[in-house]
Amino acid sequence: MTLEAKQVSFSMHDQQILHEVSIRIKEKQFVGLIGPNGSGKSTLLKNMYRLLKPESGTVLLNEKDILKQSSKSIAKNLAVVSQETPVLFDFQVQDLVSMGRTPHKKLFELDHEDDFKIVREALFQTGIGHLETRSFSSLSGGEKKRVMVARALAQQAQVIILDEPTNHLDIQHQLQLMDLIQTLHLTVVAALHDLNIAAMYCDYIYVLQQGRIVCHGTPEEVLTPALLREVFGVYADIQIHHLTGKPYLTYVSEQFTKKTLKEPSI
Numbered sequence: 001m002t003l004e005a006k007q008v009s010f011s012m013h014d015q016q017i018l019h020e021v022s023i024r025i026k027e028k029q030f031v032g033l034i035g036p037n038g039s040g041k042s043t044l045l046k047n048m049y050r051l052l053k054p055e056s057g058t059v060l061l062n063e064k065d066i067l068k069q070s071s072k073s074i075a076k077n078l079a080v081v082s083q084e085t086p087v088l089f090d091f092q093v094q095d096l097v098s099m100g101r102t103p104h105k106k107l108f109e110l111d112h113e114d115d116f117k118i119v120r121e122a123l124f125q126t127g128i129g130h131l132e133t134r135s136f137s138s139l140s141g142g143e144k145k146r147v148m149v150a151r152a153l154a155q156q157a158q159v160i161i162l163d164e165p166t167n168h169l170d171i172q173h174q175l176q177l178m179d180l181i182q183t184l185h186l187t188v189v190a191a192l193h194d195l196n197i198a199a200m201y202c203d204y205i206y207v208l209q210q211g212r213i214v215c216h217g218t219p220e221e222v223l224t225p226a227l228l229r230e231v232f233g234v235y236a237d238i239q240i241h242h243l244t245g246k247p248y249l250t251y252v253s254e255q256f257t258k259k260t261l262k263e264p265s266i
Ligand SMILES: Nc1ncnc2c1ncn2[C@@H]1O[C@H](COP(=O)(O)OP(=O)(O)OP(=O)(O)O)[C@@H](O)[C@H]1O
Pocket: 012, 013, 017, 035, 036, 037, 038, 039, 040, 041, 042, 043, 044
């Protein structure tokens, strides 16, 4: 299953936020969307999961216009973990994760043993089995995030959109979550701030700047010192990591780069 934005433009309050943005996520590809704050990553993803409607351009889920598909059919194929935590008051964690099964059921149909099994598996995969009877509102930010991921997994969609999935997670849970998503072999698009995480997990990366795609390619092609200077305004030393074989970025504050440049090399 594929997901594609074709020449998507979007404005809000007379401000154009996306300018003819095109990105394509191939079957089972892990695509990262990176860019500075306010560059339009969330807005693009919201257009891709139909929370917002493009002013022009189209979004295709499995080659079909998403606006011409029923909500139920989209929910069977596309799961979303958004940046915002929904206000879900006192739902228990297990009930919330069970909501992921809704697209697969008829109106008023009760959960079957299969559904319970899928929900238990999703709770286990995200490491929150011990929280199943807790109320959602009592959880920490990171725990809430993992519940939302579990709900998306219970949906068993082939395509998943993740808006900053590692936000709020400690480093162990960041890596566990990214490992888990990678091993599921889904079609994935994720907005990511951590460029080392993007380098480690993404097959392909798109870079957004002021609502335009300014660069795309493999992590090795995209994550260069020149791009980091130009788009993010930072100096970075980039090496291929000896364990992962992927680019590894070390950011260098401007004061150190100036110092290095001033000191004569021996
Ligand atoms: N509801 C809104 N009303 C007005 N402006 C908005 C609204 N939503 C987004 N914007 C503006 O659109 C631009 C893109 O925002 P968006 O959240 O898509 O960026 P982002 O790349 O996801 O940023 P971040 O990395 O900070 O999460 C920003 O300038 C933002 O202020």
